Amino acid sequence: MVGIVIVSHSKKLAEGVVEIARMMAAEAPLAAAGGLDDGGLGTSFERIAAAVEEVDQGDGVGVLMDMGSAVMTTEMVCEALDETRIRMLDAPLVEGAVLAAVEAQMGTSLDDIAAKIGEAREVHKIAADA
Amino acid sequence: MIDNKKMVEIMQAIAKRMEKEKEFLTELDNAIGDGDHGINLARGFAAVEQKLPQLADKDLGAILKGVGMALVSNVGGASGPLYGTAFMKAGGALKGETDIDAEKFAAAFEAGVDGIKMRGKAHEGEKTMLDAQCPALKALKEALAAGKDLKTAMGEAVAAAKDGVAYTKTIIATKGRASYLGERSIGHEDPGAMSSLMMLEEITRVL
Numbered sequence: 001m002v003g004i005v006i007v008s009h010s011k012k013l014a015e016g017v018v019e020i021a022r023m024m025a026a027e028a029p030l031a032a033a034g035g036l037d038d039g040g041l042g043t044s045f046e047r048i049a050a051a052v053e054e055v056d057q058g059d060g061v062g063v064l065m066d067m068g069s070a071v072m073t074t075e076m077v078c079e080a081l082d083e084t085r086i087r088m089l090d091a092p093l094v095e096g097a098v099l100a101a102v103e104a105q106m107g108t109s110l111d112d113i114a115a116k117i118g119e120a121r122e123v124h125k126i127a128a129d130a
Numbered sequence: 131m132i133d134n135k136k137m138v139e140i141m142q143a144i145a146k147r148m149e150k151e152k153e154f155l156t157e158l159d160n161a162i163g164d165g166d167h168g169i170n171l172a173r174g175f176a177a178v179e180q181k182l183p184q185l186a187d188k189d190l191g192a193i194l195k196g197v198g199m200a201l202v203s204n205v206g207g208a209s210g211p212l213y214g215t216a217f218m219k220a221g222g223a224l225k226g227e228t229d230i231d232a233e234k235f236a237a238a239f240e241a242g243v244d245g246i247k248m249r250g251k252a253h254e255g256e257k258t259m260l261d262a263q264c265p266a267l268k269a270l271k272e273a274l275a276a277g278k279d280l281k282t283a284m285g286e287a288v289a290a291a292k293d294g295v296a297y298t299k300t301i302i303a304t305k306g307r308a309s310y311l312g313e314r315s316i317g318h319e320d321p322g323a324m325s326s327l328m329m330l331e332e333i334t335r336v337l
């Protein structure tokens with residue numbers, strides 16, 4: 001199964017998003033990389049890299065990020081690790097995490113999850129044509 | 131001219147300065163960001179300082195890479211991957227070097243600035259650290275081309291960075307958190323430009 005990592009400035013937010021994704025996909029390998037070692041707000045290269053290792057079962061890892069340094073720091077982790085093994089998934093955090101976790105649990109490949117993740121961007125919470 | 135001892139001294143000086151200016155930089159970030167820039171850099175460079183003894187005997191490339199890695203894991207904010215990339219790219223330009231001249235120093239600085247542009251998908255004029263660093267790099271290169279020594283040339287780079295910081299006060303932020311404020315970001319200096327100026331001042335002082 002593809003592993004999924006949630007990167008956020010906030011430890012609570014990252015863990016909360018994992019919690020929500022788990023409701024739909026209890027079997028998928030999910031990890032939160034939120035906040036700094038001292039519990040403060042921010043993103044850390046080492047914490048992201050450790051979360052990637054944790055969920056990597058050999059089928060690759062998809063990473064969802066909140067914003068700013070979360071994106072830039074994840075980019076650096078991708079550059080440092082084998083780029084075929086890890087992909088950044090561009091989507092709203094919660095919708096993207098649910099979609100990615102469900103697909104991962106169904107055995108979808110990392111490439112296919114990356115291609116499909118755009119669907120999470122198209123989900124409207126309020127009907128656009130109403 | 132700059133060997134590993136000097137490089138370690140530079141990093142210690144920057145770490146000290148960031149600790150000293152923690153509140154001032156944080157205040158600047160309070161006005162147009164989330165009020166953590168000084169805290170971020172003080173924490174990041176404290177981690178650098180802790181790591182320096184392990185790096186001190188290495189070549190300049192390895193020292194700078196080690197500094198960059200410490201920053202990416204401990205700064206927390208956008209300035210972490212940005213300064214982290216800058217130091218790591220500068221380290222890449224100085225791979226295996228143990229004692230560098232002014233030309234190599236300028237090449238490393240340029241690699242660092244290019245790294246920030248790449249990482250931040252940014253350029254001059256967007257009210258970021260680049261508005262201090264790009265003019266500083268340009269001034270440094272011009273002064274060296276005119277035959278000035280490194281310390282004098284860096285003095286001119288610092289002056290250019292100062293003007294750059296002043297310029298950030300007059301423009302709208304289009305990158306980073308401050309961009310959420312739009313027009314309201316005008317009238318404030320960019321915290322990252324200010325911290326870049328301070329780093330350049332420390333380098334120049336130690337040279």
Ligand SMILES: Nc1ncnc2c1ncn2[C@@H]1O[C@H](COP(=O)(O)OP(=O)(O)O)[C@@H](O)[C@H]1O
Nearest residue numbers: 167170207208209250252258259305306321322
């Ligand atoms: N995309 C970017 N490109 C270049 N510099 C940036 C970018 N985003 C932010 N910065 C710089 O980072 C500084 C903010 O750093 P910091 O407060 O540590 O991070 P954060 O904004 O995540 O809280 C800004 O003042 C600006 O100089």
Ligand SMILES: [Mg+2]
Nearest residue numbers: 163164166167
């Ligand atoms: Mg900030």
